Amino acid sequence: MRNPAVICLALLFLLGCVSTSQAETDWPQFRGADGTGAVPDAKPVTSLDLKTGKNIKWAADMPGPTAGTPAIVGDVVFTTAGTTDTNRLLAMGLDRKTGKILWQHDVAEARKSRQRSRENNHAECSPAADDKNAYFLFGSGDLLAVSHDGKKKWHINLTEQYGKIEILWGYASSPLLMDGKLYVMVLRRQPSFLLCIDPATGDVLWKQDRPTTAQGESPESYASPISATIDGASQVVCYGGDALTGHDPDTGKELWRFTQDINPTNNKMFRVISGPTQGLNGLIYFTTPRGEDLFAVQVKDNTPKLKWMAEKVYADVPCPVYTKDALYILSGAKRQLFKFTPDPGEKLAHTRIDTPGYFRCTPTYATGHLYLIDGDGELLIYTADDDFKQVSQTSLGGYPTRATIAVADND
Numbered sequence: 001m002r003n004p005a006v007i008c009l010a011l012l013f014l015l016g017c018v019s020t021s022q023a024e025t026d027w028p029q030f031r032g033a034d035g036t037g038a039v040p041d042a043k044p045v046t047s048l049d050l051k052t053g054k055n056i057k058w059a060a061d062m063p064g065p066t067a068g069t070p071a072i073v074g075d076v077v078f079t080t081a082g083t084t085d086t087n088r089l090l091a092m093g094l095d096r097k098t099g100k101i102l103w104q105h106d107v108a109e110a111r112k113s114r115q116r117s118r119e120n121n122h123a124e125c126s127p128a129a130d131d132k133n134a135y136f137l138f139g140s141g142d143l144l145a146v147s148h149d150g151k152k153k154w155h156i157n158l159t160e161q162y163g164k165i166e167i168l169w170g171y172a173s174s175p176l177l178m179d180g181k182l183y184v185m186v187l188r189r190q191p192s193f194l195l196c197i198d199p200a201t202g203d204v205l206w207k208q209d210r211p212t213t214a215q216g217e218s219p220e221s222y223a224s225p226i227s228a229t230i231d232g233a234s235q236v237v238c239y240g241g242d243a244l245t246g247h248d249p250d251t252g253k254e255l256w257r258f259t260q261d262i263n264p265t266n267n268k269m270f271r272v273i274s275g276p277t278q279g280l281n282g283l284i285y286f287t288t289p290r291g292e293d294l295f296a297v298q299v300k301d302n303t304p305k306l307k308w309m310a311e312k313v314y315a316d317v318p319c320p321v322y323t324k325d326a327l328y329i330l331s332g333a334k335r336q337l338f339k340f341t342p343d344p345g346e347k348l349a350h351t352r353i354d355t356p357g358y359f360r361c362t363p364t365y366a367t368g369h370l371y372l373i374d375g376d377g378e379l380l381i382y383t384a385d386d387d388f389k390q391v392s393q394t395s396l397g398g399y400p401t402r403a404t405i406a407v408a409d410n411d
Helices: 004-013 158-162
Strands: 071-073 076-082 088-095 101-109 133-137 142-147 152-157 176-178 181-186 193-197 204-209 226-230 233-240 243-247 254-258 283-287 294-300 303-310 327-331 336-340 347-352 364-366 369-373 378-383 390-395
Touching (some): 076 133, 088 133, 088 142, 152 158, 158 181, 176 226, 176 233, 181 233, 254 294, 254 303
Antiparallel strands (some): 071 076, 088 101, 133 142, 176 181, 193 204, 226 233, 233 243, 243 254, 294 303, 327 336, 336 347, 364 369, 369 378, 378 390
16 A cells, blocks of 8 residues: 555646647746746646546655655656655656656765754755756755766765755755756855856856845745846846845846845744746746735846735745736635736735645646645645636645646646
C-alpha cells in the first residue's frame, strides 16, 4: 500500500490528458515559463477519480516528500525529494509519459537542526530546467545541474562558499532561469545576496549584496526571484527584508527599491513567504508580509510607485496569479479566493472555499479554471469567472501538501 503523502505528490505531477491538439507546453520552473502561474491556452482535465483512475495518466511512488513544484521540459519531469527515514536529499527525473523513475541522485544529508521541521525537510525549492539540464537547489546549500539523461554536470555548495543559507523554517527559494543565466536569491539574517551562475559550468558570474535595515525575523524571505520586464528590458526582482528591489541581470546592480508601507511599524516578524508576480506595463504585484494587503507597484524609468492596493486579502503564502484580464489571490489560512482587475485593482469576485484545510499552494490558472490543493491533499478546481463555481473536489490525501500544481501540454 502506498503512503498517501507519496501518492499525493505523484499525482500533482501529471493529470490526465484530454486533448492532443494543444501545442506542446513545458513548465520549466516554479510558477511556469513566465512566472505568472497561468497557462492560458492549456486545457487540462477538470475532474478526476483516485479510486477508478479516471483521468489519471499515471502515478509514481516517491521516496519522500517535497514542497517543490516539478519542472517539466521535453520528455522528463524533474523533482526534488527528501527522505524521512535517512534525511537524504534527492534530485530525480521521471519519464513524462509513463511516470517511470529514470534516474535519481543522492545529493546530500539534510542538516539535523531546528530549521528542519515536519513541513520543511530542506527539499523545498522547485527545480528549473532548460533544453539541456535541470537545476536543483536544496536547503543544505547544494546546487547542481543534471542533464536530461541523468548525468551530473556540476555541483557546488553555497553554504561552504557564503555561510549557512538556512532561515528560521528552512530555506525554500527556487532558482530562476532567465535569458540563459541562473539566478539564486538568499535573503537571511546574515548578509543577504543575489547570485548569477553560468548554467553550463556552475561558475558564479557575479554576487550582489542585498542590504536591508529589517530586524529580527524580517530580513528572511522564502520567496523566489522573478523576471520582470521594466521599460522594455528584463530585470531580476527580489522581495524580502522589508523591500522590493529590481536588479540588472548582467551585473546584479540594484536599479530601484520600493519600501513604502511594506512594514510601517517595523515589525520584527515580517518575514516574506508569498513571492511577487509581474504584470504588464511595469506592474508588479505582491502581498505584504503576514499577507494582509495586496500591492500593485508600477516601475517606470527605474522609479517604483504604488499604483493601487487592496486591503485584507490575507495571502500569507500563495503568490498572486496574473492573466491579462484578471489577478487572482488565494487566502491560505482564511480559505478565500479573490479576483481583481490587473489595473486599477477593482475587486470583481470573492468566495469562501469549503474545505477545512489551509492552503500553502499558489493557484494555477488554465483556460478559465483555477487549480488549487490544500494542505490535506484536497484538489479543488474552480471556474475563474466572477461566479467562482466549484467544478470538482478530489481527495488525494497526503498531509502536509504544499506544492503548486504544474500544467504542461494539457497534463
